Amino acid sequence: MTNNTTNQNTTTNFFDSNIDTETIKRTQNYRAPVDVYETEGAFRVIADMPGTSSEKIAISVEDNMLTIDAEVLDRYAAFGKLRHQEYGVGDFHRSFRIGDGIDADCITASYRDGVLELTLPKSQALKPRKIDIKAA
Numbered sequence: 595m596t597n598n599t600t601n602q603n604t605t606t607n608f609f610d611s612n613i614d615t616e617t618i619k620r621t622q623n624y625r626a627p628v629d630v631y632e633t634e635g636a637f638r639v640i641a642d643m644p645g646t647s648s649e650k651i652a653i654s655v656e657d658n659m660l661t662i663d664a665e666v667l668d669r670y671a672a673f674g675k676l677r678h679q680e681y682g683v684g685d686f687h688r689s690f691r692i693g694d695g696i697d698a699d700c701i702t703a704s705y706r707d708g709v710l711e712l713t714l715p716k717s718q719a720l721k722p723r724k725i726d727i728k729a730a
Contacts, residue, residue, distance in 0.1 A: 623687040626662065626710075634722060637696070637714040643686045644708035645669065651705060653712070655698045660690045662710070695719060 631638040643651070643664050650665040664686040670676075692698070697715045704711050 622682065622684045624682070624684050626664070626686040626688045628688065635716055637716070639690075639710075639712040639714065641686075641688065641710040641712070642708060643705070643710050645683070646686065646705075646708075648705040651703075651710060653701075653703055655692070655701065658692050658694070660692050660701075660712075660714075662686070662688045662712075664710075 626641045626643050628639055628641045631640070641662065645666040646664040650667075652661075652663045654661050666683060666685050668683050670683065692714065695717050697717045700715045702713045
């Protein structure tokens with residue numbers, strides 16, 4: 595009995611100088627993954643946004659829509675001619691509808707080690723409060 599199965603080579607040759615490729619920054623936006631936490635007084639949004647800087651992040655609130663945009667520079671362009679790419683380089687974008695229960699004027703943000711942290715304080719109407727009972 596003869597085995598007609600052929601062994602397919604799945605190895606890619608990145609180092610063949612006869613292959614002509616060009617480095618191109620992709621124009622796509624990535625959806626930054628986020629976690630949202632709630633405390634008694636605020637919501638906290640943690641967003642992974644590697645490859646950007648605090649100067650390249652824009653955060654805005656308009657008509658109860660919180661929008662985060664971050665530009666990522668093509669930090670690999672100076673490395674030379676691209677031979678193989680599995681990691682995409684692109685900008686980040688995320689939008690969230692926020693209710694009237696957020697004090698939009700007091701939102702704060704910080705960026706460190708590729709992670710953006712936003713604190714969205716609750717307005718007084720949303721914060722829990724204790725109601726005292728008066729004796730009659």
